[in-house]
Amino acid sequence: MLIGAPDVSNGAVHVWQRNFDVFRRVWRTESLGIGLEPWIVILAMGFGLGRFVELDSGEEYIQFLAPGLLAMFPMFAAIFECGWGAFMRLETHRTYEAVLTTPASVDDLITGEILWGTTRSALNATYILVVLLILGPWTEAVRSPWAILVLPIAVLQGFMFSALAMSFASLARAMTHFGYLFNVVVMPMFWLSGGFFPLENLPDWAQRVAWFMPLVHSVELNRAVLTGDLRPELLIDVAWLAVGAWVFYRAALALMRRRLIV
């Protein structure tokens, strides 16, 4: 399942284009919520709550929070697109069934969808980075030119979370099943991945458990590139995300083949 080339062709690009076409039609309405989100969070958490927080490192709280925002919201974008969105297209609208009557293969379809989830994740990260840069004079959250690496990180984690959500969608039988994905996978990661507080504050065992959460690694990478504190150990985080991306990608392909071709 994990080795051998997937059966991918141009069809994957056409699937991506379909999503892009839809996005071009609806982006104005969608971007209102997405556009406001980081401003509200930065205002509430960074400036509001942040005044009560004193960090051992001497950083301002907003400086600590920024790398987390750059990982969490892009994660939501990818998971929403390839979780709920994919399930709608699979079951409710049967768009997948229609695509499969064209020369496109299941692998094309799923790869195109995951690449679109990756794109949404990257767009979201880009936007938050721009907001942080605009607020730079007040927050000083972006402290190194290496911050540009937030984008490849967003691509890598975007691909992984998209594939994870797609694997889940291939197993879900009803929209309500996504409650498990949200409550058991997404929310614990959101709160416990070191975005809101240093993981060192947790007991040892919890830190060890946290290592298994994918979001921990992208938060860690974002923190390093925003501060310019690049060190060799970060390669382990990159490897974690890369392996996770590949495993979930192959799982999504295999599970969707099983679901769609019967």
Added chain:
Amino acid sequence: MGRFAVDAVELRKEFGSTVAVDGVSFVVHDGECFGLLGPNGAGKTTTIRMITCASPVGGGRLLVTGHDVTEEPRLVKSRIGVVPQDENLDPDLPTRKNLEVYARYFGLSGAEIRERVDEQLEFFELDGKAKEPVNTLSGGMRRRLLIARALIHQPQLLVLDEPTVGLDPQARHLVWEQLRRLRERGVTQLLTTHYMDEAAQLCDRIVVMHRGSILAEGSPRELVQEHAGESVLELRMPASEREPLVAAAGGEVAVEAYGDVAYLFGEQAALSPVATRVGDHFRGLLRPANLEDVFLRLTGRELLE
């Protein structure tokens, strides 16, 4: 060229212990309209799903436009157009864009796509709706848009699974008319239906499927002559009243009885004296035999279960 649009040999498909398609063989000739006829659960849709590469072949051999569906699914899918039973238009895109996005999957270029989309919208009388969201279209329009979509890449074979199910009579007749026009243009068609009148209206050749097997094959006319004969007399009365009438019929008459209704199959000359004796069209209707009668004769009482 002796090439067939579909060439199925001993085609099989099982789901667990259920045999959905039990070794069927048939060919669809280029240029004809071919019908798979049968009640729900006969194996029609499963057969169609194997032909359209949506379901792996469970056994036997299946060539579509001359290519093996298992070996070359991408090639086969590029040469056939599929109209699904359950509507699956893209609700996130307006009418015209539905066709354009679908055409792109076939590797068509921008100019080609625009030209073909215009053509299809005009042929199916949807040009006035090009910019409308698909969920504002009527049932008949949506069905026509599905057929237009399936034709966008000029396929060699058009596969339609229950093309008019759920449509009102007017919409149904419009779809039939358009399918006949496509047939005149030489578009090979394979359709499934459980409407006998639809098969009689559209198909050059038919196979009747029941419980995964083929019961009969031929043109609608041949099937009616062979299995139902010339005429049918429907008798609606209790069996006790009916029996003396049946006995009085001359010549060879076959009888199928379902409770208070009996169907007498035979030549008109043999049946018309009986009809005259009943003297009431409602209780004794003499009419030409049709495909529905073929169906009743071939599948018998099982249909009523």
